[in-house]
Amino acid sequence: MNNFIEKINFKKVAILYIIIALLVGIGLLIFIGNKFQNKLEFIYEYNNISKNFEKNNYNLEKIKEEIKNLSENSQDIVDVLILSNENQILYSSKNSELGKQGQFELDRKDNKTDEYYTNPNMDNVIFRLTSDKELMLTTVLSNFDNDVKKDYEDEIFFEKNLSEKNLYLLSYAINDSTGEKIYFINEIHPVINGKAYIKMALAIIMFLFMIYWIIVAVFIYQDALKSKLNPYLWGGITLFTNLAGVIIYIIYKQNNKTCFKCKTVQNRNNVYCTYCGTKLDKTCKTCGATINVHDKYCGRCGEKQI
Numbered sequence: 684m685n686n687f688i689e690k691i692n693f694k695k696v697a698i699l700y701i702i703i704a705l706l707v708g709i710g711l712l713i714f715i716g717n718k719f720q721n722k723l724e725f726i727y728e729y730n731n732i733s734k735n736f737e738k739n740n741y742n743l744e745k746i747k748e749e750i751k752n753l754s755e756n757s758q759d760i761v762d763v764l765i766l767s768n769e770n771q772i773l774y775s776s777k778n779s780e781l782g783k784q785g786q787f788e789l790d791r792k793d794n795k796t797d798e799y800y801t802n803p804n805m806d807n808v809i810f811r812l813t814s815d816k817e818l819m820l821t822t823v824l825s826n827f828d829n830d831v832k833k834d835y836e837d838e839i840f841f842e843k844n845l846s847e848k849n850l851y852l853l854s855y856a857i858n859d860s861t862g863e864k865i866y867f868i869n870e871i872h873p874v875i876n877g878k879a880y881i882k883m884a885l886a887i888i889m890f891l892f893m894i895y896w897i898i899v900a901v902f903i904y905q906d907a908l909k910s911k912l913n914p915y916l917w918g919g920i921t922l923f924t925n926l927a928g929v930i931i932y933i934i935y936k937q938n939n940k941t942c943f944k945c946k947t948v949q950n951r952n953n954v955y956c957t958y959c960g961t962k963l964d965k966t967c968k969t970c971g972a973t974i975n976v977h978d979k980y981c982g983r984c985g986e987k988q989i
């Protein structure tokens with residue numbers, strides 16, 4: 684076992700590991716990006732539109748254009764409405780039943796959380812008010828069905844069975860100066876297996892991290908073995924503490940001498956290597972100061988050493 688570990692070339696292992704980790708990382712990014720592309724584009728565009736709309740001098744025509752594009756590209760959108768400060772519908776991106784009503788009103792359902800609303804003209808729809816962040820999480824991961832069922836059980840405010848109703852997510856942007864609003868009305872179409880993909884990606888990242896962790900420990904084990912230190916002790920410390928162990932190991936080695944010939948760590952007061960008998964230090968011929976074997980000049984008097 685030790686023979687095998689001693690032969691590992693860690694430079695090559697490190698390069699190989701970095702290449703593999705990079706490739707796997709890029710592959711994962713492409714895979715996840717691909718699976719969630721539509722959702723991520725939606726989030727990006729949604730944020731853009733909301734931000735632009737909340738500015739003081741927004742360009743309504745440009746915003747309509749952006750909303751139209753968003754509606755065409757997203758599979759979740761039921762409709763996006765622009766409302767005047769008196770809830771007149773100024774624009775409906777999909778001309779759905781919701782948008783045909785001239786005026787768009789929401790009645791607050793009697794519920795504890797203030798999250799559920801109905802529209803007087805549409806009996807079969809329940810709107811759930813959603814914050815930006817919630818909308819994004821929901822769009823990508825969708826725990827939603829469970830959340831709503833739980834709400835339903837907790838509050839029992841729906842007269843009819845929930846399954847007879849369409850549940851829409853409603854998030855909005857508002858411009859403070861004009862009082863105009865944009866209502867983004869979404870249905871939930873979660874990415875199929877979306878959660879499983881995210882879990883799988885996390886598991887792969889964890890695995891790569893674990894491999895890195897073990898490589899570092901084996902590297903220190905090997906170095907300790909070569910230095911005639913206790914490999915189990917140093918490898919073990921590094922296995923539990925990783926970089927902290929590496930730092931302690933380096934400091935320990937620097938506080939002692941390493942034989943330049945056989946790499947054994949020696950007590951700093953030793954003159955000869957206890958393992959191979961090599962003289963560990965030289966003395967300057969001119970001033971007698973102790974100097975390192977590889978020093979070209981004396982550190983005290985500056986004399987050139989041959």
Ligand SMILES: [Zn+2]
Pocket residue numbers: 942943944945946947956957958959960961
């Ligand atoms: Zn030696």
Ligand SMILES: [Zn+2]
Pocket residue numbers: 967968969970971972981982983984985986
């Ligand atoms: Zn000298």
